[in-house]
Structure formats: structure tokens, C-alpha cells
Amino acid sequence: MNVDEMVRRAAPARVDGWAESAQGRTVLAGVRMRSVPRKSRTVRRIVGAVAVTGALVGASAAAWGVFGEEPPKGWHNPTGGVACADKLGQPRGLYILQPSDANAIDQCRDWWRTERRTEPPEPLFGCVIVMDDNDGGALIVVPGAPFKNAADACREAGMYAAPPEAIANPGR
Amino acid sequence: MDDTDERLERLFRAHADGLFRYVAHRIGVEEAGDVVGDTFVVAWRKLDRIPSGDERAWLYGVARRETLSRVRKRARGDALYQRLLNAGPQDGADIADGVLARLELWRALAELGPADRDILLTTLWTELTPAEAARVLGCSRPTYAVKLHRARRRLARALEERDMSPVLESVR
Numbered sequence: 001m002n003v004d005e006m007v008r009r010a011a012p013a014r015v016d017g018w019a020e021s022a023q024g025r026t027v028l029a030g031v032r033m034r035s036v037p038r039k040s041r042t043v044r045r046i047v048g049a050v051a052v053t054g055a056l057v058g059a060s061a062a063a064w065g066v067f068g069e070e071p072p073k074g075w076h077n078p079t080g081g082v083a084c085a086d087k088l089g090q091p092r093g094l095y096i097l098q099p100s101d102a103n104a105i106d107q108c109r110d111w112w113r114t115e116r117r118t119e120p121p122e123p124l125f126g127c128v129i130v131m132d133d134n135d136g137g138a139l140i141v142v143p144g145a146p147f148k149n150a151a152d153a154c155r156e157a158g159m160y161a162a163p164p165e166a167i168a169n170p171g172r
Numbered sequence: 173m174d175d176t177d178e179r180l181e182r183l184f185r186a187h188a189d190g191l192f193r194y195v196a197h198r199i200g201v202e203e204a205g206d207v208v209g210d211t212f213v214v215a216w217r218k219l220d221r222i223p224s225g226d227e228r229a230w231l232y233g234v235a236r237r238e239t240l241s242r243v244r245k246r247a248r249g250d251a252l253y254q255r256l257l258n259a260g261p262q263d264g265a266d267i268a269d270g271v272l273a274r275l276e277l278w279r280a281l282a283e284l285g286p287a288d289r290d291i292l293l294t295t296l297w298t299e300l301t302p303a304e305a306a307r308v309l310g311c312s313r314p315t316y317a318v319k320l321h322r323a324r325r326r327l328a329r330a331l332e333e334r335d336m337s338p339v340l341e342s343v344r
Contacts, residue, residue, distance in 0.1 A: 003324045003338045006331070007296040010277040012197055019188035027209040028184050032177075034213050079325070083318060094317035129315050135287070138318040158312060 069151065071128045071137060071160035078136040080171035084108035085142045086116075088157050094140070101171040104162070108141035121145060126162030127154035139170050176219050183227055184212060190228075191235050194298050198239050207242065211235040229304035236294065236308055273336065280330040288323035295320060 001009075018024045080099040084107075095115065097107055105124050112120035121143040127150065130137040139162055144153035150161040188208055196204035211234045215222060222230050281289055295305050306316035328338050 001338060003328050003331070004296055006273075006277055006336075006338050007281070007292060007327070010274045010281075011297045012193070015189050015193040015196065017189065018192045019185055023205055024184075024188055024192075027205050028181075028188075028212065030209055031180070031184075031212040031216050079322065083314070083321075085314060094314055096318070096321045129312070129318065131315065131319065135319065135322065138314075140314055140318075157314075159314070 069160060070163050071130055075128065075130050075137040075160075077128075077139050077166065077170060079138075081138075082107050082170050083138060083140045084111045085140055085157075088142050088144065088147075088153060099171050101169055104139055104167045104170045105141055107170075123148075123153075125150035125153045126167040127157055127159035128162045128166070129159050139166055179219060180212070180216055183215060183222075183231065187228060187231050188212075190298065191231060194232065194294075195235055195239050197293060197297055199242055203242065207235060207238045210238045214238075226304075226307070229300065229307040232294070232298065232300060232304070232308040233310070236290075240290075276334050276336055277331065280327060280334060280336075283330060284323070284326060287319070288326055291316070291319050291323050292327065 019028075081096055082100070082104040083094050083096045086093040086095070095111060097111060100107055104126050108124055109120045112118060123144040124141050125144040125147075127140050127142055128137050129140060140159065142153060142157055142159075144150070147153040147156060154161045191208050191211060192204050195207045199207060211231060214234050215231060281292070284292070291305075291309060294300065294308055295302075298305070300308060302316065303313065306313050309316060309319075311319070331338050
């Protein structure tokens with residue numbers, strides 16, 4: 001049995017019918033009494049939209065300026081493992097390989113050939129995500145097309161470009 | 173009943189049971205109804221901003237934040253996991269149903285860091301898709317996949333220390 005099955009089997013019993021129970025109906029009635037849906041006012045919406053757009057533009061510009069460059073000093077890959085993404089951006093699948101000292105991009109080329117039974121979609125680039133909770137970072141190899149270099153591809157994916165030494169020897 | 177009332181009613185019928193279960197695991201059944209109520213108060217106020225087709229992830233995201241906020245405010249910390257840590261066979265499950273193994277698993281979960289527990293239970297004790305779970309947890313798909321993988325590894329290690337050896341498969 002794998003970890004997922006063990007955790008699923010340990011889940012407390014399903015709760016069915018709470019929404020229709022007396023407690024559920026009381027909660028819903030309480031929701032309706034505690035508030036009314038806020039009707040949008042045109043002025044408020046325009047002001048809000050301008051403020052939000054400004055904030056997003058500022059945040060995007062800041063992020064755009066950072067992503068694609070090398071990750072912050074002190075980042076580390078605690079497991080030494082490499083993940084292969086099946087596409088750039090928001091991948092549907094991210095396949096995490098066993099830790100190895102082999103070149104990260106070569107590891108993912110092998111993965112494409114052996115697991116996906118296809119030639120790797122070159123170019124492949126090494127990118128880095130940095131966790132926000134002191135859990136270090138992770139090295140992710142992404143298909144880079146249509147980009148010609150790691151900086152642009154990793155920026156597109158919202159990640160940092162992996163330093164060459166991390167790609168050459170991810171397990172170190 | 174106008175359109176907003178009907179939408180609220182539909183959302184409540186479709187998701188309140190799952191939300192109650194998700195919240196009850198983490199904060200106890202005593203407060204679960206209150207958290208579900210608070211979640212739907214937010215939903216009621218922001219009904220026109222809940223993305224159509226993405227309601228489940230939106231609601232679970234609000235419920236998770238409400239739950240974490242309550243857990244943080246508790247002087248005694250995460251009561252549910254204290255209860256899991258101290259749980260005994262008298263908790264109602266059948267010995268023949270593997271209750272001892274379940275208790276060991278709960279204790280292993282209880283000893284993980286809160287971020288690991290959060291991602292494991294949000295993934296494995298709900299019916300959220302990986303994309304939805306990533307949105308609920310407020311991270312990108314690659315970050316979600318890496319964090320989930322590491323949480324699984326740490327749980328597997330904790331179970332091995334208890335002589336429960338799960339199979340840790342290569343993870344998508």
C-alpha cells in the first residue's frame with residue numbers, strides 16, 4: 001500500500017446530509033441573516049479596478065524583473081532531486097525523479113524517452129522554484145519552446161533560471 | 173427566491189457536506205458548523221466574484237483560511253492534532269478495521285509540520301483535483317507538486333520509524 005492509500009483509508013467517515021440537517025439549515029439561514037450580497041456600485045468598481053490593476057501591474061513588473069534570473073543566494077535543493085515538467089507554464093504533470101548526481105537535463109531527457117516513450121521536446125531548460133516556508137527550493141526541468149534560453153523560459157513559467165552548477169550536479 | 177439566493181442555495185447544497193468534513197477533520201466537529209457558516213457568509217457577500225466553474229476551489233480556499241485563522245487564535249494550538257496524538261482504540265473504530273494502524277498513521281500525521289499536514293489532508297481527504305488543491309493552498313502547480321512530494325516522503329519516513337512501510341511511488 002502506498003502513502004496516499006494509507007492516508008485515504010485513515011480519513012474519518014464521510015459526512016453526508018449535513019447540509020440538509022437541522023444544523024445545516026440553521027447555518028444557511030444564519031448566513032442570509034448576517035449579511036446581504038454586496039451590490040456593486042459603478043464608482044466603487046471603477047476605483048477598485050484601477051487600484052487592483054495598478055497593484056497587479058506593479059507586482060507583475062516586480063516579479064517579471066526577478067523571475068528568469070538566478071535564484072536568491074542561499075537557496076538550496078534539500079532532496080537533491082529533479083522534477084521533469086511535461087510542459088512550460090502550469091504543467092499537468094510534474095514527475096519527481098529519485099535523487100541522482102547526473103546532469104538534471106540529461107535525467108529528464110532519459111525520463112522522456114523511457115517513461116513517455118518519446119523524444120524529449122528540446123530545448124529543455126533547468127528552472128528553480130523557491131518555497132515560501134523554509135523548505136528550500138526545487139530544480140524543475142521544463143520544455144522551453146518557443147524560448148531560446150533558460151532565462152526567458154523560466155520567467156514565462158514564473159521561476160528562476162537554475163544556476164549551471166545546480167544543473168550539472170543536482171545531488172550535490 | 174431571486175438569482176443570488178438560488179446560487180447560494182445551490183452552492184450550499186453542493187459543497188456544504190464536503191466543506192464540513194474538510195473543516196471537521198482539522199478543527200473538530202464542535203466548530204465546523206461555524207466555519208462553514210463563516211465561509212458561506214464570505215461567499216454570500218462576494219457571490220458575483222466567485223468564478224463560475226471554480227466554485228469548489230474558491231470555497232475550500234476560504235474555509236481553509238478561516239480554519240487556519242481559528243487554529244492560530246487558539247492558545248492551546250491545534251487541538252485536533254493533539255486529539256489525534258492522544259487518540260486510543262476507544263474512539264469508536266473497529267479493531268478488525270485496522271484501527272491500530274490507523275491510529276499510528278494519525279499520530280504520524282500529527283507529528284508532521286503543519287504545512288505538510290495541510291497539503292496532505294487537503295489533497296487526500298477531499299475530492300479536489302490537483303489544480304483545485306493548488307489554488308486552495310495558494311500556490312502554483314509546480315510548487316504544489318514539489319511540496320506534496322516532500323510531504324509524502326516525510327510521512328513515509330515517519331511511518332517507517334513505526335515499522336509501517338508504505339510504498340513511495342514516483343509521484344506525479
